Amino acid sequence: MPKHGVPGWGAAQSYIEALFAPQDVPLKDALRRSARAGLPPIAVSPSGGRLLQVLARAARARRILEVGTLGGYSAIWLARALPRGGRLVSLELHQEHADTARRNLDRAGLGKRVEVRTGPALQAMRRMVRDRVPAFDLVFIDADKDEYPGYLRLAYRLTRSGGLIVADNALRRAVSPGAPKRGGVLECNRIAARHTGLVSIIVPVLGKGVDGMLVCVKTGR
Ligand SMILES: C[S@@+](CC[C@H](N)C(=O)[O-])C[C@H]1O[C@@H](n2cnc3c(N)ncnc32)[C@H](O)[C@@H]1O
Known part of the structure; x- marks a missing residue:
């Protein structure tokens, strides 16, 4: 069985990331220091980080x-896409x-x-809705998987x-053999797919295995 479970994915990942x-x-150091601090190795892959950057630029964010910071690895990718x-x-x-x-963010400047x-x-997102904070151009969800439906609903209210x-x-x-077909992530995908104020798709992302990012454009008000 190939490393990534799909023939050719390892080579594809190396090609895309290179x-x-x-x-x-700063990115390598962020991962190294996170590991040294005992954080789990669950940051986005480099191609996932790059995808976030491309999307942030496309949205002129x-x-x-970001919902779920860990050691700040994806935050570095995203923050680098921000204008002055x-x-x-x-x-x-x-x-x-x-x-x-x-x-890690301070060291990355x-x-x-x-x-x-x-x-x-x-709680923080509910507070932001209540306080009517200025709308966000992009919300990236990557925290507790059971809470994904709640994050999505609140993100919808917080996004322009x-x-x-x-x-x-x-x-x-969704694609792991034998995995239960219930749970927060799958429910979040279903909500996004049916939502009349969102146009959505899952983009496969090469990383430690078969996975992907749900990408939604808010078309509603
Ligand atoms: C997958 S990691 C985030 C990875 C990070 N986005 C990256 O790619 O570098 C998920 C993070 O969400 C945090 N988390 C879990 N439940 C949370 C909650 N209810 N509220 C806020 N953060 C939470 C975890 O502590 C963890 O640091």
Whole structure:
């Protein structure tokens, strides 16, 4: 069985990452320091990070919300897509993850562009809706998989019309042999597929196995 479960995927991943998503020192260091701090190795892949960057640029994002910071690896990719004066708010449950991310972002020279907020993401997002914060151009969902439907509903309210909502790990559960066909991620995919205010698709992403990102354009108000 090939490393990625699909013949040819390993070579495809190497090709794409070498050409479009080479990791520089701050990205490699962020992963190294996250591992040293005991964080799990569950950051997006380099091609996933690059996809986020491409989407942020396509959306001309000035305000980005990330749900699930870990050690700040995807935040580095996203924050680098922001123009001068742009801002990324990233939500993280665990203080030690947030502290590691803070250090990684500062070392990558992105400290001023990124705010890491600690606490349960659903609560933080509800508060943002209630406080009528300015709309985000892109929301990236990558935290508790059971909470994905809630994140999506709140992300819809927090995103401007024409903006993007992206959710990681949208495909793994759906195609893993024997995996239960229920759960937050699959429910989130179904909501996105049927939502009249969203135009959505899952884009397969090469990483540690078969997975993909749900990408939604908000067409509703
Ligand atoms: C898959 S990791 C995020 C990876 C990160 N986006 C990256 O690619 O570098 C998921 C993160 O979400 C955080 N998390 C889990 N449940 C959460 C919750 N209810 N609220 C906020 N963050 C949560 C975890 O602590 C973990 O750091």
